[in-house]
Amino acid sequence: MGSGVLGSGVLGSGVLGSVKAELLRLWKWPATWVLIGVWLVMTLTFGYVFNYLALNGGADTRDLSQQQLISAMQPENVGAAVVRGLPMFGGAIILVLAALAVGSGYGWGTWKTTLTAGPRRVSAMAGTLGALGIIVVVLVALTFVVDLGAAVAVASAEGWEWSLPGLGALEALGASLLIAAMWTAFGVFLGVVTRGPALAVGLGLMWAIVTENLLRGVGALLGPVESLTEVLPGGSAGNLAGAVGGSGAPGVLTNLGGTTAAVFLAGYVVVFLGAATLLKVRRDLV
Amino acid sequence: MIVTTEKLTKRYGDRAVVDGVSLSVRRGEVYGFLGPNGAGKTTTIRMLLGLVRPTAGSARVLGEPPGTPGALRRVGSLIEGPGFYPYLSGRDNLRVHAARRGVAGTHVEAVLEQVDLAGAAHEKFRRYSLGMKQRLGVAAALLGRPELLILDEPTNGLDPAGMADMRDLVRALAARGQTVLLSSHLLGEVEEVCDRVGVISRGRLVAENTVEQLRGDTVLLVRADPIEKAHVLIEGSSVHGDVLHVRQTDAGSLVRTLVRADVDVREVRPLRRTLEEVFFEMTGAA
Ligand SMILES: Nc1ncnc2c1ncn2[C@@H]1O[C@H](COP(=O)(O)OP(=O)(O)OP(=O)(O)O)[C@@H](O)[C@H]1O
Numbered sequence: 001m002g003s004g005v006l007g008s009g010v011l012g013s014g015v016l017g018s019v020k021a022e023l024l025r026l027w028k029w030p031a032t033w034v035l036i037g038v039w040l041v042m043t044l045t046f047g048y049v050f051n052y053l054a055l056n057g058g059a060d061t062r063d064l065s066q067q068q069l070i071s072a073m074q075p076e077n078v079g080a081a082v083v084r085g086l087p088m089f090g091g092a093i094i095l096v097l098a099a100l101a102v103g104s105g106y107g108w109g110t111w112k113t114t115l116t117a118g119p120r121r122v123s124a125m126a127g128t129l130g131a132l133g134i135i136v137v138v139l140v141a142l143t144f145v146v147d148l149g150a151a152v153a154v155a156s157a158e159g160w161e162w163s164l165p166g167l168g169a170l171e172a173l174g175a176s177l178l179i180a181a182m183w184t185a186f187g188v189f190l191g192v193v194t195r196g197p198a199l200a201v202g203l204g205l206m207w208a209i210v211t212e213n214l215l216r217g218v219g220a221l222l223g224p225v226e227s228l229t230e231v232l233p234g235g236s237a238g239n240l241a242g243a244v245g246g247s248g249a250p251g252v253l254t255n256l257g258g259t260t261a262a263v264f265l266a267g268y269v270v271v272f273l274g275a276a277t278l279l280k281v282r283r284d285l286v
Numbered sequence: 287m288i289v290t291t292e293k294l295t296k297r298y299g300d301r302a303v304v305d306g307v308s309l310s311v312r313r314g315e316v317y318g319f320l321g322p323n324g325a326g327k328t329t330t331i332r333m334l335l336g337l338v339r340p341t342a343g344s345a346r347v348l349g350e351p352p353g354t355p356g357a358l359r360r361v362g363s364l365i366e367g368p369g370f371y372p373y374l375s376g377r378d379n380l381r382v383h384a385a386r387r388g389v390a391g392t393h394v395e396a397v398l399e400q401v402d403l404a405g406a407a408h409e410k411f412r413r414y415s416l417g418m419k420q421r422l423g424v425a426a427a428l429l430g431r432p433e434l435l436i437l438d439e440p441t442n443g444l445d446p447a448g449m450a451d452m453r454d455l456v457r458a459l460a461a462r463g464q465t466v467l468l469s470s471h472l473l474g475e476v477e478e479v480c481d482r483v484g485v486i487s488r489g490r491l492v493a494e495n496t497v498e499q500l501r502g503d504t505v506l507l508v509r510a511d512p513i514e515k516a517h518v519l520i521e522g523s524s525v526h527g528d529v530l531h532v533r534q535t536d537a538g539s540l541v542r543t544l545v546r547a548d549v550d551v552r553e554v555r556p557l558r559r560t561l562e563e564v565f566f567e568m569t570g571a572a
């Protein structure tokens with residue numbers, strides 16, 4: 001009785017409570033911070049430490065000119081520094097986080113506890129996605145802050161003239177969020193489909209780091225495969241990163257327009273999350 | 287009626303794991319759901335909570351279809367072992383659950399007290415003993431004072447003292463008018479705390495009655511001389527050694543019949559079988 005009238009209210013409060021619950025447990029999950037920490041160390045190491053050493057190590061900077069190195073480390077280019085890491089390695093870490101967050105719930109039995117708590121399955125799923133979304137925004141924001149800190153430190157140490165990033169950085173950050181969202185959705189999808197963390201992480205890493213690169217190798221021989229690789233999840237992410245100024249990192253591509261790449265990424269987000277939610281709602285939980 | 291099921295059936299492949307179960311749980315009673323391993327108790331309970339979709343038949347929980355927020359919000363459950371985040375403390379796990387249920391976090395302390403876990407509430411779930419985990423599961427089920435409590439083998443893993451505590455808890459709840467659906471394969475437990483019992487065997491509900499009725503107060507033991515004459519005189523009697531078992535309760539008329547026929551009556555009393563005997567008889571498990 002009355003649930004019909006209260007229906008939308010119950011659904012609404014169900015989502016808010018679910019987001020709160022999921023955020024609470026993800027925030028206190030060591031894996032969340034270990035993965036974010038690993039990513040921050042990676043982005044610092046590859047984005048600044050090695051570049052700085054190369055710059056100061058003198059002549060042998062391989063194929064990057066001094067000017068390129070300096071430009072890559074400039075505080076005003078920090079947006080590009082954030083986005084270029086995400087198509088492959090950053091994306092892989094985000095995918096692992098999402099796959100673990102969703103997949104482990106099956107083994108722990110926490111999905112059972114979650115789905116019998118009260119909210120509809122859609123709301124429970126929305127709670128997970130909302131909380132993961134917040135964590136991913138935090139990850140991108142932290143990457144920006146850490147990169148900016150490193151860039152300012154390098155610029156000051158080297159005595160360069162530098163300026164803070166302009167509004168243009170927002171475009172790179174927006175692209176970063178979209179790329180991160182796609183990898184999150186991919187991880188969620190794998191976690192739900194495989195109903196466990198191990199296979200989800202394995203398949204996800206394999207795809208992000210191995211499969212697409214192998215296909216790109218094949219693409220060099222076969223035209224159609226090459227066009228396909230441009231619009232696969234990692235390919236789209238790489239192209240979007242390339243379109244907003246990211247360069248000089250594995251996985252970054254410059255063969256598609258930014259809008260096209262963004263449309264593909266948004267499409268993947270919708271498809272992965274839609275499929276995951278549909279499965280979650282429909283399937284028996286035993 | 288708090289719970290009713292109508293020919294509830296779940297098939298996996300062509301095997302009916304739950305087969306046409308029609309049971310009913312009344313408001314304010316402790317209903318024992320009794321059956322040997324693999325009988326279909328957990329599967330039935332999963333259907334009552336909307337985790338598993340029935341193949342056929344239907345169920346109502348608190349007047350609502352199973353698994354809807356209207357039903358789930360008013361039901362607290364522990365199904366086949368507790369499902370919690372191993373890295374969170376017992377208290378944090380309950381906080382997370384409270385958020386999902388839309389229950390004030392302050393109630394967490396109360397249920398921790400109720401299951402006698404307040405002292406260990408700060409420890410990580412991973413470090414809990416089996417019994418502590420089980421009690422945390424019961425605590426979670428109690429959050430938000432649900433109208434119906436569904437406990438699937440709540441004493442699993444508890445030592446004798448823990449089992450006694452659990453029985454006391456259920457009895458105390460029952461005294462306050464709490465409706466409880468308690469599944470178990472422990473006859474003593476069911477005998478001690480339940481008002482009514484449903485016995486399930488190989489997916490079928492083979493009996494549903496009060497403990498008294500099931501035990502067979504309807505059978506009288508008669509010691510008479512000569513016993514053969516008594517056996518002929520009393521319809522529906524059977525000879526067991528030197529006594530008769532009679533399927534009726536009107537001891538008065540039985541004695542009169544025998545005395546009039548000049549049979550000496552030495553003893554007439556209700557034959558109390560233990561629930562265990564009844565159980566083995568009905569489930570054919572002996
Ligand atoms: N997802 C499934 N697929 C196939 N068979 C299943 C599935 N879930 C349960 N079963 C089968 O259904 C039967 C009943 O299982 P259920 O867990 O309901 O029994 P139970 O009465 O709870 O037993 P126990 O006392 O051991 O907990 C078992 O034989 C089990 O193998």
Ligand SMILES: [Mg+2]
Nearest residue numbers: 327328366438
């Ligand atoms: Mg069971």
